[in-house]
Amino acid sequence: MKRLEIINKTKIWLGFSAFLIVVSLIGIIKGLNLGIDFTGGSLVQVKFEKQADLKTLNNVFDEISNEISQVASTSRKVQIADDNSVIIRVPELTEEETGTLLKKLEEKYSKFDLLKVDKVGATIGKELKTSAISALIIGAILIVIYITIRFEFIFAIAAIIALLHDVIIAIGGIALLGYEVNTPFIAAVLTILGYSINDTIVVFDRIREVYRRNKARNLGEIIDESINDVIVRSINTSLTTFLAVVAILLFGGASLQTFITTLLIGIVSGTYSSIFVASPLVYLFEKNKKIKV
């Protein structure tokens, strides 16, 4: 394989990442499509015997909304999936209201199979937001501490920036795709933290080793050599993980779509960032000093 020269093109890599981050931030500012886990509300998923059409469904729901105001066209979201199932999201319904809704739907429409009813209170949604943010912050702090102990503070900072890079791009990507985010999305984002840092650490581990072997050499050369040493491993592990994730995406059903897509973006970004972001950053921070790993 041709030898890669990463360090002398640092500006290009970081520039590309900066561009992706800006695009992602625009997506995030535009807003994530928050599901009921975050906003509170009710979700009913039913499966009809044959494909339902949106127009008829909307007429039925309009009629039901005379009795249950939450089902009105301004507050409901109706989504029809390929497998004849229909998901309707509305502001929080009481148990009685859910019962009425289902009864009316059965009266006015053909028979259906009740797949799923979720109701999440507004308090829970608010708590979820808080705990998601604190999980991210606690995770970042613990990782900084661990890397500082095992390597050096500068490495920790570079790793955390690479990590934020991946998290922002994954969240931004989902925001731009407009996928709905719920609790599993948080699990996916946190898994990206783990994946991204794992990948970065393997690169750092090699930089440390090459440096110890030959301290007199230029840091840029050391980093380039280290990256070239580990890049096959980095790509191969990403590939196997990628294969597993794609299998879930293709055959795992629609309910995991957001979860899996978030992971996919995170894995690609995590692989890129450990080589093209974290390592160049270590170089930028340290090129004028002696590292003491």
Add this chain to the structure above:
Amino acid sequence: MKKNLVFDFVIILIVLLGAAYFAFKKPIKMGLDLKGGVYVVMEAVAEDGGTITSNDMDRLIEVLERRVNGFGVSEAVVQKTGDKRVIIELPGIKDTQKAVETIGKTAFLEFKLVESDGSLTETGVNGKDLKQADISYDNFGRPQIVFELTIEGAKKFAELTRNNIGRQLAITLDGEVQTSPTIKSEIPGGKGTISGGYTIEEAKSLKTLLNAGALPVKAEILETRTVGATLGDESIAQSKQAGIIAIVLVMAFMAIFYKLPGLIADVALTICGIIIFGTLNYFEATLTLPGIAGLILTLGMAVDANVIIFERIKEELRGGNSILKSVENGFKKAYSAILDGNITTLIITAILFSLGTGPVKGFAVTLTIGILASMFTAITATRFMLKTLVLYTDIKNPKFFGVRGK
């Protein structure tokens, strides 16, 4: 060297047999999202800024348990979470709607004084003070409710009745007046009767409501999730398919790219899978949909340790070392990267576990077990197989390790 191999072999065999025993002993427990059922989160609400004591919570859980038992579900769970929340899980329930309604029926009992204008005043005596209720019959054979209060409640009730003789005392459930008998005399012993010309059916249902329904504190439903059996079946079938395809793809990749060590990694991956299942089953972990996704993801990541090791071995071979030397050095040099990489991932799963709820916790558990199992198999099973192969067979060509040229 050879002695170490025997030791390794014994360890691997013990772990593998143990894991296999637990993996196949009983079917793995499946979560509500796979099996169908009802999941409810309730929160105790204090009246007028009061506090919820742990005693209140114990009684609330007791009452909820009695209600849940009515469903006859064998794996029902009523569990306290945090200071004032209760999680209820009813797997395999068919009529999910009705179950939620029954659990959620708050039935908060209060005694209230009836004012002259018909309005009601709080008395501070409520379901918290009720010990039990029963049916008895008066002199004319008419059914009535007899109730007994706790010691604390009896004191309050005696004072209340003493000061309000001749007035009407309303008994309300969830704010709805059930009956308003007139206080005829002071009731000192904490025992009273409610006679309201009930039919026997009415009396029975009132008794049940008081006993099973008189919550010590108000409880609000914060979250309910119900999954029908059809969706659960579909999810299981889809996850199985996704899992099998993922395994085949990952194994094929390893065999094609790393040749002989790749095949060994595939065997190690199988062992890893058995260990994961055995451990999950041993700890009676519940498998959820995100949990399965976590497992499949683990399969992809599980080969990472092997990939790190094999790449090292290839480097050593390219450096001109003998095969045996390369295998030994490869493992030695890969340790620190494997360890550091996995510990940071474990930090994340620990956070997921402590902050997550339900399915996210399940995901964290499977991911943690997966990481530990893959680390174990990579540094024991893979090493054992690879060393045995190198020591006892005649493989001399680096080509078998995926090293080209030379």
